[in-house]
Amino acid sequence: MLTESIDCERPGEWNQAMMDLGATVCLPNGAPLCEKCPARAFCAAYQNGMTDVLPVRAAKKPRRVEERTVFLLVRDGRLALRKRPAKGLLAGLWELPNVPGNLDEAGAAITLAQWGLTARTLTPVGAAKHIFSHVEWDMHGYLAAAEGENNEFLWADGAALQAAAIPSAFRYYFDTAVRWLAAQQGGTDHGTALL
Numbered sequence: 740m741l742t743e744s745i746d747c748e749r750p751g752e753w754n755q756a757m758m759d760l761g762a763t764v765c766l767p768n769g770a771p772l773c774e775k776c777p778a779r780a781f782c783a784a785y786q787n788g789m790t791d792v793l794p795v796r797a798a799k800k801p802r803r804v805e806e807r808t809v810f811l812l813v814r815d816g817r818l819a820l821r822k823r824p825a826k827g828l829l830a831g832l833w834e835l836p837n838v839p840g841n842l843d844e845a846g847a848a849i850t851l852a853q854w855g856l857t858a859r860t861l862t863p864v865g866a867a868k869h870i871f872s873h874v875e876w877d878m879h880g881y882l883a884a885a886e887g888e889n890n891e892f893l894w895a896d897g898a899a900l901q902a903a904a905i906p907s908a909f910r911y912y913f914d915t916a917v918r919w920l921a922a923q924q925g926g927t928d929h930g931t932a933l934l
Contacts, residue, residue, distance in 0.1 A: 765790075802875050808842040809835050809880040809909065811864060811916040812856065816923065817894035818916050819885070820903055828871065833903040835912050836892065837878070847881045854891070858883035864915050869908035880912045882919060 745753045757778075764776045771790045779785045784793040812819035812835075820833045838850055844861055851858055864880040895903060897920075905913050 800873075802870070802873060804875045804877060805839065806841040807837045807839060807876050807878045808847060808850070809837040809867075809878050809912045810847070810850070811880060811882040811912055811919070812836060812851075812885040812892070813882065813916065813920065813923075814885045814894055816920060817896050818900060818920065819889075819892040820895050820899075820905075821892055828874070829906045829908070832906050833893070834906060835880075835909045835916070841877075841879050842881075844881070847883075851883060851885065854887075854889045856883075856885045856887035856889055858885055860884045864912065867911040871908075876908060878912070880915070882916065 760776065760778055764773075765771045773779050773782075773785050773790055776782065776785070782790075784790045810819070819836055821836045823829050823832050823834050825831050836854070840846070842850060844863070847861060848858065851861075860883065862882045864882045867878045867880070869876045869878070893899065900913075900917065
């Protein structure tokens, strides 16, 4: 009976109709509306009294947790931004430089050296969390008054920061850096600018 119902010239329309029924009649998150279903005559779940247990859903995978260290690198009144890879999570967006792991100050200084930078000051700026559908970032950050060159980074001034598409995952750190830069323009000390 099912094969007689499918138009072999347009099987995609049949598939779409079945998906629409699944979403609006079978109700994946509620009781099915079988009495309204035009497919109940050939529905195996309905015929066998199993509409309350079918379909069997796979258990939801736990979200992967990744620790990251985020760097707020400031040089000459500009903030370092880095372009993310063209593929993958947050593809092609600008980000604050970051690395996997929860680095202590010594590890942060080593990372800066690997980037060709040194820090006149290196100040922890707290923790933040961002949850994506499949991964959670637990982040810790450092603000560094940086010296040195790194062609991987864009040293963005106020106009460039406003124009850049910064993912919300970095919002806490981005806002912290912008406040710090604004305080520096007003002559505020590093330590008090972070409070």
